[in-house]
Amino acid sequence: MxxxxxxxxxxxxxxxxxxxxxxxxxxxxxxxxxxxxxxxxxxxxxxxxxxxxxxxxxxxxxxxxxxxxxxxxxxxxxxxxxxxxxxxxxxxxxxxxxxxxxxxxxxxxxxxxxxxxxxxxxxxxxxxxxxxxxxxxxxxxxxxxxxxxxxxxxxxxxxxxxxxxxxxxxxxGRGHIEIRRLRTTGITESELSEAITDLEPTQDHFRLGYLPGYQGVDLRLVCRANEEAEARAEVDKLTEAIIGRVGAFIYTIGDQSISEVVGSLLTAAGKTVATAESCTGGLVAKMLTDVSGSSSYFLGSVVAYSNDVKHDVLKVPTELLQAHGAVSPQVAEAMAAGIRNVIGADYGLSLTGIAGPDGGTPEKPVGLVYIGCAQASGVVSKKVNLFGTRQRVRERSATMALDILRKTIIGR
Incomplete structure (x- = not known):
């Protein structure tokens, strides 16, 4: 119809x-x-x-x-x-x-x-x-x-x-419609399509839709069949095949946001997190606290926009700032470790970058962001290069930071 x-x-x-x-x-x-x-x-x-x-x-x-x-x-x-x-x-x-x-x-x-x-x-x-x-x-x-x-x-x-x-x-009339949503981040719509295009159903009763957004791409599976078990079996089969191709980018099956997924994982593990943000200006903290009950796992945040705050509050060594600059993997890792120690959280999550539209250089262009994640066993960082408006860069980097935290919690 x-x-x-x-x-x-x-x-x-x-x-x-x-x-x-x-x-x-x-x-x-x-x-x-x-x-x-x-x-x-x-x-x-x-x-x-x-x-x-x-x-x-x-x-x-x-x-x-x-x-x-x-x-x-x-x-x-x-x-x-x-x-x-x-x-x-x-x-x-x-x-x-x-x-x-x-x-x-x-x-x-x-x-x-x-x-x-x-x-x-x-x-x-x-x-x-x-x-x-x-x-x-x-x-x-x-x-x-x-x-x-x-x-x-x-x-x-x-x-x-x-x-x-x-x-x-x-x-x-009679029949059953099975609908499933696979939510991804860190992969573009074109990359996603290229990876799974041969899996796309061709029958009229089964559709796979790509729903791109600034924070990721959702895959929507809709199958109609005479019986519920029949529809669910077809959706299960395609879901399994998609996970086999792009499972690393799927953060949930359902309607949960990335913030809700991370919150559920922290709650289940009995762990806490604190954030140190520069280019995102507190957006990650905002996303985490959008979830009801987040006070049980989110301890606090520092918006360390200036180098003085990075040094004085987060204890980022002056030598690192001078040698590598605020936008660097070394500083991102020091910020993550610093917020974890200062707040006393199990995980420390940090972001430092250039959201634009000004401030970029050939060596460090607009859209360059470093994300740090610290836990008891150590600290890691990831470099991402993003494009779009200032707000888009902030939204995408905040989402990627939460996904890095998600993967850290589950040990991926």
Whole structure:
């Protein structure tokens, strides 16, 4: 089953509002095995919306529209729906009473303009909006369906989860969909593809997707079969083959972030960590403490941006700073050992580098980062050369630092 998503609003196509709705819907549809083939954005013109609806209706089994269902004059999606499906707007007295009761329970009077929400396209099934006034709209035929949802993200998400996804699962009929996510870091999308391209499934019922991000590339396996055991067996087989090729770069199978994975490992081992950061400015500490319960394993951090702090607080020898410079493997290792000793943690993790856009030299270019990791048995460092904006370099190096810590904990 394929789908098309249409987002409506001048604020979307002008760039004033980021379209998060279509991304959310596409992700949820993919989780139940529905392939999104088109994503379209349309401004607030009835003719344009009608044209987009008809195009989607003629080429997609599922059409989902968001936006323009409110009661104000610029909310014109219902008119476009009526034009496209040759229907009229009809008044729903029961819907008006529902809205009046909802406002009464909030000790508020239903605004006169909100009464327009009781006007809905003729013949449509209405989907309850548990947190707003605009219901969802559903038209269905044997081989296709049309769904319109409010543009307010919280309302759209509520109707999608409560009504739309259960409806679409039922519409798909019997069968099982097995979805698995393999999360990688330290390898590019092209390198990953080159390593496993011959493993990619070619059958229509089984798909492997590459989901690149600034912190790594996720592999998404989606398999549909008549029986759960059958689907799981196929996904297990491909997962095993992928691990055999690129297992060193996979930090989890599932939805955990790298911070959560590291936190789980530290907790299981009964170990603690402290960080010393220069170019990342505390980002690694922030990522670690984003995880609830991190106080049990994260002891503290020092942002040692200046050489004086590196020397005075972390006890990095002045001779090392003078001989090798702040951005060097020697200083990274001294920082990691220093923070471990100063804080009293089992692991010390450090980063020093040049995030840019200024400060680079031919010998030490922008994007050069050294990561140090210290434990009782010694200290090691790794050199990485990254590219991108200042923020991208910081994000990538912080993620790689956590992955180095992960590998250190598991002894890899």
């Amino acid at each position: 394929n789908a098309e998503i249409i987002t409506i609003g001048e604020e979307i196509i002008s760039g004033h509002t980021l379209d998060t709705n279509s991304a959310f819907i596409a992700n949820k549809l993919s989780e139940i095995g529905i392939l999104v083939r088109y994503r379209v954005s349309v401004g607030d013109r009835v003719e344009d919306i009608e044209e987009a609806i008809l195009a989607a209706w003629n080429r997609s089994a599922v059409t989902i529209v968001t936006g323009g269902l409110g009661p104000t004059t610029d909310d014109i999606t219902k008119k476009a729906i009526c034009n496209a499906f040759e229907r009229k707007l009809v008044f729903h007295d029961d819907l008006l009473k529902l809205l009046e009761n909802r406002f009464r329970n909030l000790h508020r009077k239903l605004p006169a303009v909100a009464q327009n929400q009781a006007l809905q396209p003729q013949g449509a099934d209405l989907l309850d909006n548990p947190i707003g006034s605009a219901p969802g709209i559903l038209f269905q035929e044997t081989d296709r369906c049309f769904i319109a949802l409010p543009g307010v993200p919280s309302e759209m998400e509520a109707i999608l989860s409560q009504s739309v996804l259960p409806y679409l699962r039922k519409r798909q």
